Amino acid sequence: MVSDNFYPQPGGVESHIYQLSSKLINRGHKVIVITHSFKGRKGVRYLTNGLKVYYVPFWTVYRETTFPTVFSFFPIFRNIVIREQIGIVHGHASLSNLCNEAILHARTMGLYTVFTDHSLFGFADAGSILTNKLLKFTLSDVDHVICVSHTCKENCVLRASLDPLMVSVIPNAVVAENFRPLSHESIDPRRDSAPGPPQPLGPNETITIVAIMRLFYNKGVDLLIAAIPRVLAAHPKVRFIVAGTGPKAIDMEQMIERNMLQDRILLLGAVRHEEVRDVMVQGHIFLNPSLTEAFGTVIVEAASCGLYIVCTRVGGVPEVLPNHMTEFAAPEEDDIVAATGRAIAKLREGKVRTDLFHGQVKQMYSWTDVAERTERVYDGVVGAVGSEDFYGGDAARGHPGVRSFALIDRLKRYYGCGIWAGKLFCLCAVVDYLLFIILEIFAPRSRIDICRNWPKKIFERAKVKNTRPAEDSDGMPRRRDLRH
Amino acid sequence: MATVVAALHRLSAPPVQTLRTLQPTQATVSYTVSTRPEATTVAAKLRFYTGITLRMLLALAVALLAWTRWCAGRETPAVALSWILGHARSEELLQLVSRLPWRYLVPACLCVVYLALRRGYTVEESLLVLRGLGLQTSTTSSIYLRTPTTRFIPTPSVQDIFIHEAFKGFEVRFYLAVVVKGEEDVVVVFPRLLPNRGILEDVWRGSRRCLWEDTGRGKGKDRGREDA
Numbered sequence: 239m240v241s242d243n244f245y246p247q248p249g250g251v252e253s254h255i256y257q258l259s260s261k262l263i264n265r266g267h268k269v270i271v272i273t274h275s276f277k278g279r280k281g282v283r284y285l286t287n288g289l290k291v292y293y294v295p296f297w298t299v300y301r302e303t304t305f306p307t308v309f310s311f312f313p314i315f316r317n318i319v320i321r322e323q324i325g326i327v328h329g330h331a332s333l334s335n336l337c338n339e340a341i342l343h344a345r346t347m348g349l350y351t352v353f354t355d356h357s358l359f360g361f362a363d364a365g366s367i368l369t370n371k372l373l374k375f376t377l378s379d380v381d382h383v384i385c386v387s388h389t390c391k392e393n394c395v396l397r398a399s400l401d402p403l404m405v406s407v408i409p410n411a412v413v414a415e416n417f418r419p420l421s422h423e424s425i426d427p428r429r430d431s432a433p434g435p436p437q438p439l440g441p442n443e444t445i446t447i448v449a450i451m452r453l454f455y456n457k458g459v460d461l462l463i464a465a466i467p468r469v470l471a472a473h474p475k476v477r478f479i480v481a482g483t484g485p486k487a488i489d490m491e492q493m494i495e496r497n498m499l500q501d502r503i504l505l506l507g508a509v510r511h512e513e514v515r516d517v518m519v520q521g522h523i524f525l526n527p528s529l530t531e532a533f534g535t536v537i538v539e540a541a542s543c544g545l546y547i548v549c550t551r552v553g554g555v556p557e558v559l560p561n562h563m564t565e566f567a568a569p570e571e572d573d574i575v576a577a578t579g580r581a582i583a584k585l586r587e588g589k590v591r592t593d594l595f596h597g598q599v600k601q602m603y604s605w606t607d608v609a610e611r612t613e614r615v616y617d618g619v620v621g622a623v624g625s626e627d628f629y630g631g632d633a634a635r636g637h638p639g640v641r642s643f644a645l646i647d648r649l650k651r652y653y654g655c656g657i658w659a660g661k662l663f664c665l666c667a668v669v670d671y672l673l674f675i676i677l678e679i680f681a682p683r684s685r686i687d688i689c690r691n692w693p694k695k696i697f698e699r700a701k702v703k704n705t706r707p708a709e710d711s712d713g714m715p716r717r718r719d720l721r722h
Numbered sequence: 723m724a725t726v727v728a729a730l731h732r733l734s735a736p737p738v739q740t741l742r743t744l745q746p747t748q749a750t751v752s753y754t755v756s757t758r759p760e761a762t763t764v765a766a767k768l769r770f771y772t773g774i775t776l777r778m779l780l781a782l783a784v785a786l787l788a789w790t791r792w793c794a795g796r797e798t799p800a801v802a803l804s805w806i807l808g809h810a811r812s813e814e815l816l817q818l819v820s821r822l823p824w825r826y827l828v829p830a831c832l833c834v835v836y837l838a839l840r841r842g843y844t845v846e847e848s849l850l851v852l853r854g855l856g857l858q859t860s861t862t863s864s865i866y867l868r869t870p871t872t873r874f875i876p877t878p879s880v881q882d883i884f885i886h887e888a889f890k891g892f893e894v895r896f897y898l899a900v901v902v903k904g905e906e907d908v909v910v911v912f913p914r915l916l917p918n919r920g921i922l923e924d925v926w927r928g929s930r931r932c933l934w935e936d937t938g939r940g941k942g943k944d945r946g947r948e949d950a
Contacts, residue, residue: 282887282894295889313892321894679727680734687896687919689887 240340241330244273244291250535251331251356253511254410260287261609268691270322272315274336288692292318294336311339312673313681316347320686326616328352329376332359333369338376345379346670348643350619353377354384354408355394358532358553370397371656375663378651381619384408384612386533387554393532408611409558412538414600416512419544419593420519444475445582448521448545450514450536451528453484458527458550463489464571465527467497469578476582481506481517518543522592523581529569531555537564542599544592548581550574563595645671741921743928749853751932753925755917756846781838784831787819791827794820839866847912849898849925851932856880857900859911879903883930885922898922 239259243251259269264287275281275293283291294314318324327344329337332355341351353376360366377383377398383405385391391405447469451457463486466478480490480503487507494503509517514536518524524540526549534555537547541563549555550569565584567577584590617623642648645667652663737757744752761767793803794816804812846862856876863870881901887894895916899908911925 281889292894314889314894317893679730681893682731685735686893690919 239269239328239330240272240334240337242274242334242336243331244271245285250410250533254354254356255330256285256289257411257413257605258609258612259289260285261605262613263287263289264606265609265613267613268322270318270324272318272336272340284692290322290692309669309673311336312343312346312670313677315340315343316674316677317681317686319344319347319349320683321689323688324349326350326352326619328354330354331356332373332376333357338372341376341380342666342670343674345643345648346667346674350616351380352382352384352615352619353380354386355390356386356532358390358393358530359397361397371659374398374655375652375659375666378655378663379648379667380404382406382615384615386410387557389554389557390532406611406615408608408615409603410533410535410538411603411605411608412535412542412599413605414542414596414603417515417518417539417542417596417599419542419596442475444477445473445523445585446477446479446521447523447525447548447578448479448481448518448540449525449527450481450509450517450540451526452482453486453490455486456529457484458529458569459484459486459490461527461529461550461569461571461574462525463493465574465578466493466503467499468571468575470497470499470502472575472579473582476502478503479506479517479521480504481509481514483508514539515543518545521545522585523548523578525574525578526550526555527569527574528552528555534558538599538603541595542603544595546581546585546590546592548574548577560598562590563598739915739917739921741917741924743924745928749932750851751928752848752850753928754846754848755912755915755921757915758841758846777838781835784834784838788827788831790815790819791822791824836865840864841866845914847915849911849929851929853877853932853935857929857933859900859909861914873909875900875902875909877933880933883926883933885919885926890916896922898926 239255241251241255243249244255245252255271259271262269269289271289271291273291273293275295280293280295283293285291294311296311319327327340327349329341329351330353331337332353337353341353344351359369361370373394374397377394377400381404383394383398383400385394385405385407386409388407391402391407394400395402395405449462451459453459462480470476470478487505490505494500494505506517518540522545524537524545524547526534526537526540526547528534528550529552531553534549534553537549537555537558541547541559547559547564549564549566551566552569556566565577565581567573585592614623648667649664652667653660655663738759739755739757740760742754742756742760744754759766761770790803803815806812807815841862841864845864848860850858850860852858854877856874857880858872858874860870860872879902881903883898883900885896885898887896889895896919897913897916898911900911901908912922
């Protein structure tokens with residue numbers, strides 16, 4: 239798996255890569271993560287479960303997508319790929335330079351590539367146009383794309399002009415065990431106790447509304463700032479907890495002071511990821527006024543903690559949770575106030591069984607399931623699953639299935655990217671190919687030491703054998719390498 | 723085309739590294755990694771000694787030349803020279819030599835001496851393990867007559883020996899390292915040659931066995947590390 243985003247830097251993509259990798263390792267694959275070096279973290283590291291991470295030292299400016307950087311990554315990338323005997327390269331996050339480069343190089347080396355998109359982008363402004371062009375460059379020669387939600391898929395297909403059949407949707411997941419509601423701790427987890435009768439909140443009990451977000455414009459902080467005083471004015475027995483920090487924190491504080499709401503709003507500032515659950519369980523309702531969101535992991539986490547969700551109907555949010563857990567609003571002030579009011583009323587009447595949310599979320603989202611589905615994508619890409627199975631009966635006709643690695647075919651695909659861009663991309667691809675040939679001559683494969691694999695636990699191997707008898711009968715060792 | 727590629731392959735190939743193990747007793751073992759081709763056949767041995775002799779002769783000749791030039795610079799006649807060559811010929815030689823300016827002679831001489839002293843192979847690195855005492859790493863210098871750089875680590879200071887990987891230039895290389903108590907950095911064994919994994923694993927296994935076999939320490943403790 240290749241991405242610029244990985245631990246120790248915190249974030250959604252980071253945890254996605256980590257969780258997916260460890261689950262894939264459990265399923266008997268070999269997973270390598272390649273990322274760039276962070277402050278104080280460089281070289282080769284092992285994480286839990288034998289996940290190997292290469293923190294590639296790079297002296298160039300990172301966030302810039304400079305063309306010299308494009309090729310300078312190749313020798314080291316090739317070295318890693320060969321020594322680890324990588325078969326599939328899986329890039330994450332479209333803004334990650336490393337991921338784009340890795341996919342280009344992997345195709346040059348004749349490896350299968352998969353790409354996961356984690357975010358939504360616009361089409362209009364200059365930055366988006368550039369990003370979209372870059373994405374198109376990468377994706378015009380990728381084997382398969384994974385998106386985290388259907389909205390994200392739509393966005394991605396439009397941005398990179400992809401064949402929708404090439405794009406799969408595999409949602410994110412949450413580690414439900416880390417997001418347990420308060421009451422669950424007292425109950426024996428092994429015993430599936432029948433849910434008791436609903437316990438409606440009395441009209442005089444205080445309802446706590448939690449909002450956790452980085453305080454940026456795109457997270458809808460302005461909406462939140464406008465809505466909070468109105469909600470508090472309409473419902474006397476309600477208080478807010480707002481956690482997170484960002485450029486809009488000052489606005490938030492000003493709003494509190496202007497309306498004299500210090501005793502009803504608790505500002506927590508930055509909260510670490512492992513503490514998020516402790517904040518969430520203090521509340522009854524989770525308010526997420528985001529303006530754009532590809533998936534919205536935080537909503538799932540909140541629901542798993544047993545909170546009723548009020549959120550805006552944007553991006554991939556509506557697909558994430560079933561209707562009985564959420565109250566939707568349009569991304570505008572009035573509607574959010576109204577939706578929050580509805581949610582409070584429902585809670586007071588005891589119409590929502592928030593105590594059951596945890597179990598339901600646990601069934602809906604699990605990383606094991608994500609890993610299984612990702613594995614199927616890998617199988618489809620390498621041709622282990624027939625293209626008819628993989629793309630659906632009708633679609634398989636006319637679909638080339640596995641994409642050809644021949645340089646001329648790749649150039650054809652790149653050429654179609656645009657009048658100027660197409661030629662530029664072709665040039666890049668050709669230079670990359672020449673570089674590949676030079677490397678093959680001056681640093682041939684035979685001279686690169688092959689790594690040993692992390693010793694697998696025996697019981698895991700036995701488990702894999704049981705679940706995949708067909709694979710083993712082929713006599714093919716089931717080792718697949720991925721890089722995030 | 724294929725021959726060109728093959729020639730380029732050969733040209734760019736690094737010298738072959740060989741591992742020589744010397745274990746006189748159970749408690750002592752010495753590993754030497756070298757790029758020097760091992761002289762086993764008579765011809766190879768002959769070539770090796772001829773090379774050494776030639777180098778010595780060359781260095782001697784250069785020294786003689788410098789000495790003659792020095793003699794020519796002095797006004798007094800060189801007794802030793804005229805005694806060897808005879809008076810007339812030594813005069814002739816001195817005149818010839820005195821035409822050489824010092825300015826060029828000295829750098830040229832130094833250059834030739836350096837080349838004569840340089841080792842044909844690049845470097846030789848070794849690890850000597852003595853049970854109960856410690857281990858010593860050493861790297862020969864690339865010139866004859868200069869002592870190798872050595873480092874001795876006593877057993878109580880040796881915390882661990884492991885194989886790990888690191889980025890080096892445009893590639894990832896394996897290295898064998900010794901963790902020394904009280905030091906921030908590890909001591910890399912074979913720092914210049916960085917031999918391949920096969921050699922490193924042999925050395926790793928052997929030196930652990932030699933150091934800690936009796937106490938049973940580290941027997942399975944770091945199995946994972948090796949695979950790392």
